[in-house]
Amino acid sequence: MDTPYGSAPLPVWERPEPQPRAAPVPLSRAKIAAAAIRLADAESLDGLSVRKIAKELGVGPMRLYDYVTNRSELLDLMVDAVYAEIAEAGEQSEWRATLLAIVHRTRDAALAHEWFADLLGARPHLGPHALAVGETTAAALTQAPGIRTIDDLQRALGALNAFIIGALRREVTERRTARSTGTDEAAWQASLGPYLTRMLDTGRYPTVARLVIDGAHLDAEETFHHNLTTVLDGITGHPDGRRTSRPVRRIL
CATH class of the missing domain: 1.10.10.60 (Homeodomain-like)
Structure with a gap:
């Protein structure tokens, strides 16, 4: 085939x-x-x-x-x-709720069908349901306050998709690794504890040391949601006031 x-x-x-x-x-x-x-x-x-x-x-x-x-x-x-x-996530009452529902539903789907994450990131999927999800996502983004031009929309979609693909592939890869090795991430880190302690004691990696010593084992779902909202804030807010050099044209 x-x-x-x-x-x-x-x-x-x-x-x-x-x-x-x-x-x-x-x-x-x-x-x-x-x-x-x-x-x-x-x-x-x-x-x-x-x-x-x-x-x-x-x-x-x-x-x-x-x-x-x-x-x-x-x-x-x-x-x-x-x-x-x-x-099935469908449209919600406002644009951010719609995007959160779709992206969390995408994560649920990727964790239920891990192979799905392997097929994200290449050429766009153009089946009728994929197009429907793409339409709902793009239409929701057009309602965000920082999306003023078609360039804004394209870049926002690109940034959002890059986050989704990267986050899902990392989570799926860790699940597969845990299954294949019989060792989850926490156990793997513990097994390398003595080596890592010796390396950090050299004082050459102070910021990494802070992450290892003071950092917590974060919940995957909570971390995904936090990072997703951070990405949405960034791609829809334009805090530095920059705009594309192409002619400004409202999408709607």
């Missing part, structure tokens, strides 16, 4: 479902995506294959190619199914 992206005459979103066949097991793209998600949740994307998906669905592997032409299309369907979960 590794044929080139775009090799199909129409994107998977615009191709009609194949006509129902007289077969013991009815198929649809939604069923295929759901089965693929279950496998990826259990075995990661590395464990995903046409053979395993077909076995999960109780059909022959070749039947799947009537619905998806390559691996990229399958991943598109899986990602958009996760965006459907994120879209």
Whole structure:
């Protein structure tokens, strides 16, 4: 399923479902995506294959190619199914509440489907649910006081997405590392305690020493929320008063 992206005459979103066949097991793209998600949740994307998906669905592997032409299309369907979960956050009473709801829902989705974080950060996802989440996010940002031009909106979206991708990948990576090593972050730090103490006693790393000695083990969810609100304050406030050199034009 590794044929080139775009090799199909129409994107998977615009191709009609194949006509129902007289077969013991009815198929649809939604069923295929759901089965693929279950496998990826259990075995990661590395464990995903046409053979395993077909076995999960109780059909022959070749039947799947009537619905998806390559691996990229399958991943598109899986990602958009996760965006459907994120879209349930919906619009809230004001712009900040909407953004907080969407981003926290995105974190929930990434922790439930860790492979989803691996697929963030490349080219934009353009499935219908992904576009709906993108529309709600961008529309909410246009209501923020510091977003005056289309340049402001583009940069704010870029900064927000960079935070989301970085934060989620770090959290997912730590969870995977803890599972693979059998050691969580606190235990790992404790195992290196004697070495780190010797290094800090040299006096060459005073600020790191303060972080190690005085810093607490912060709650992941609380830290994510705090950092998210800090990013929102920064990208929507323009505290230094700078503006883009392009002509100022209100978005709405």
